[in-house]
Amino acid sequence: MIRVLLCDDHRVVREGLKQILADAGDIEVAGECADGPEALRQAGIQAIDMVLLDIALPVQDGLEVLRLLKQRTPRLPVLMLSTYPEKQYAMRCYRLGASAYLNKSADADLLLLAIRKVAAGGMYVSPGMAEAMAADVGRHAGKLAHETLSQREYQVFEAIAAGRSVGEIARDLAISPNTVSTYRARILEKTGAHNDVGIALYAVQHQLIQL
Structure with a gap:
């Protein structure tokens, strides 16, 4: 089973995600929370394989939580979830160490695909973002x-x-x-x-x- 820590400040969203993951059969929600500090706390004590992390969180935004998670547990994969379009935040998330970035409007099948790929040690990058990242290589100046x-x-x-x-x-x-x-x-x-x-x-x- 893929054990997931789910962090989103909207209970309705968490419940919807939990149902999708329960239906998958090979994924379980090992913990859930509604803010950044609690996500950091649970990530330090829960036996989890990855984190599903919202960007728009109270107390600490998801990008700051991502940065701290990667500092404390660099090998723990993080899949970022957001209502923001890729061009606005995805590149920043990848640079901070995220293994995937998905919009919350993504199909359930795509979410499950991304979770399984990330849990297996890979990265999920959409075709459009892959092109943007490729264009960014060697373009520092x-x-x-x-x-x-x-x-x-x-x-x-x-x-x-x-x-x-x-x-x-x-x-x-x-x-x-x-x-x-x-x-x-x-x-x-x-x-x-x-x-x-x-x-x-x-x-x-x-x-x-x-x-």
């Missing part, structure tokens, strides 16, 4: 500016693009306003923007946010 941002820089970048103030960002990310300003300065330098409006325009131009 030609990366888009937002692709060079660190995880925390990208969080601040998204918040600025969404119109959040330094104080709001500091509160939401539990960091100091000075730290936010430091990240903002790095973002301005990397994107070539001159101010917060420029950051927002960059995000819109690259379809990273929607107006």
